[in-house]
Amino acid sequence: QSALTQPPSASGSPGQSVTISCTGTSSDLGIYNYVSWYQHHPGKAPKLMIYEVSRRPSGVPGRFSGSKSGNTASLTVSGLQGEDEADYYCSSYAGSNNFVFGTGTKVTVL
């Protein structure tokens, strides 16, 4: 299975919003609502930010939100803060207990 496609980079000023897209196929993201997003600061453990397309785990700020339309999922970070600068990865269930991850997006806070 091929990796989900994400833009290599995204940026915004503090307080602004940034949206990251994640494009899959009709074999994975397009037919399953098991899309999750992970924040990764290099050298640290990835952190779950969104699961099941739009659900936030306890402790994740409300300015992180997720959505999906067709074969594309999106993560929006509203009210950007300095600590949001990180790499972000999407992931989708791909059937038969398989998973696929995105190519990753580096978010820069200007």
Next chain:
Amino acid sequence: QLQLQESGPGLVKPSETLSLTCTVSGDSISSSNYHWGWIRQPPGKGLEWIGSIHYSGITYYDPSLKSRFTMSVDTSKNQFSLKLSSVTAADTAVYYCARRTAYLYFDYWGQGALVTVSS
């Protein structure tokens, strides 16, 4: 608080077998609700799912990687392991272990173990 910690040699020679262990603390690995997974990140690249294992021993592998990987679980030590045979430089990566929930996401991750394949 659940914690996962990868361990293993940081350097492996080409054609040899890479062995990694993930030690789980803060909860039992024998919960039927979870699978335990491996994900890797080659230098400068994105995350790549390798596979997952249930405490019962049931394994699932990425179809494109399946042939060289072997996962196992040791419930007495609360650990699970990954072996990769016939490694090449392309297997150089940070290897992460993670817990996969029944709702198909990874909620806890280890900090990762860098494995370099070089002679």
